[in-house]
Amino acid sequence: MAANAALQRVQESGWRRGFANVLRKENRDWWGTRTWLVHSIIWLVLINGVVFGVLKSPAPTEVEDMMPAQGTMIFVMMSGLMAGLGIILVMQGAILDEKKSGTAAWVLSKPLSRPAFILAKLVANSVAALLIMIVLQGVVAFVQMQAFDPAPPALAPFLAGLGMLALHLLFYLTLTLMLGTLFKDRAAVMGIAIGLLFGAQFIAGMFPALVRIMPWWIIMPVNENPQALAHLVMSGQPLPTLTPIIGSAVLIVVFVGVALWRFQREEF
């Protein structure tokens, strides 16, 4: 069909074909609507609301002496669990809903590569979740701790700990993304991801070796390890091991790889 000569053809090729367009749409879903505001408020209440409550509640003197930097500990655990849950809820439908509703088949009938579809979702959701669930919460928590915590963290260690929380969040984000490509059933996607998040103590008890490669220890004490790694970093203490960090980073890459591989073989 004779095209309008003024129109310029998209030049993307290979795996990038259609990436910019899907990324624009995904970003618009976050930032062009009230989604960012709703999420900001929810996670402020659930994460920093709890931190505030703990910091402002009077603790018995003997307990206070035993638990320095209580604010960072609570922030790390609440941020890990709540943001982890939040990103599972956000991501569980990212692929699954599109597969089920038929919108994935529709966009993939256009010149869009399958890796571009997955990666655009990964990038847009990662950026939004990190900004809203980690950076914004971190800024508010840091300010609160400077104001109310008797032993507030220094900025550099706090940022390093925040980086570890970001890694933890990305682990569950990519895990849920991958599960969305593997399963057709929402219960399987949610069940596995939430099970790994909240069943950490139980699974770690059964398979202690997993503590070395899973991100659980980053946000909470696991088995005989009394303090979360991110909490140790934020309070300026040395890390007993780096393996959960390296393991989580490797698993994130594996999850993305599996998601790309599986989605390439998906039939609509």
Next chain:
Amino acid sequence: MSDKDTLVIDTHGLTKTFKGVNALTSLNLQVRRNSIFGFLGPNGAGKTTTIKLLLGLARPTAGSGRVFGLDIVKDSPDIRKRVGYLAQDPRYYESMTARETLRYTARFFYSGPKAAIEERINNTLELVGLSDKADRPIKGFSGGERQRLGIAQAQINFPDLLILDEPAASLDPMGRHDVLEVMERLRKHTTIFYSTHILSDVQRVSDTVAILNHGQLVAQASIDELLSGTGGVVFRLTFKGDVDGTHARIANQTWVSSITAGRDGQGQTRWDVAVSDESAAEKHLLRLVMDDSNVIVTEFARKKHDLEEVFMSIVEGDNGR
């Protein structure tokens, strides 16, 4: 011009199996440029599977296919650059408006300039009669409006091939009429490959037809060839009076293959005369009948089959095998 140049779709032995069940078996399909190609078949015949294979939404189990000479597996994104597709049950992002949906679609093909893209969107909305609803969210759209939007998004990129899966299935007669009109308008610029159940629509707009049954191609021909039937040329005669003598005289002609006698609704005698020599029949058949003064001919015409009749006879014949 070689076949390679004129064929838009060309499949060889295209096969798709789902969990051991053959959805499509060794399909050899040729669609010529600028044709309106009707792809017919009962439910579950494999029409949608074929379309999904052509678009790279599913992978063939065996065989090969080319669209614009490009391989449907290896070159799928390059094929989709030149194709417009309307799904059987089109789904879009419900929160988007029609204009936003078209803008999103257009951005897969065009990077700019913005004004030219918006002009294209406006023209397309006008073509399908959705200009006044362009800025309403799709979730409030009726089935007909969704179908129009489907056609709009399918041809926003000036496609060289338009693939429509049951484009008029969910529409009322007015909606169907509109869709067929849009298809007829587009035929000047593009090849249209569409699947449907609605045989009268096919008869109205298609120039070539393929019939699929149980995943197998059972017929592919121009609409005229198909409507003239598979049993050769047949002339239909309806008349009043005593025809015994005439019957013997006609049956003795060397160019007459058979005479099927019956009665019409008004009790008149009706013959379907199958002939082997069309020009001899045109020259002599009516004259031979009228030589008998006891016979009054009320109707004489070359029998044109109804597509529904042809379709049913092909599909039922295939089912009976």
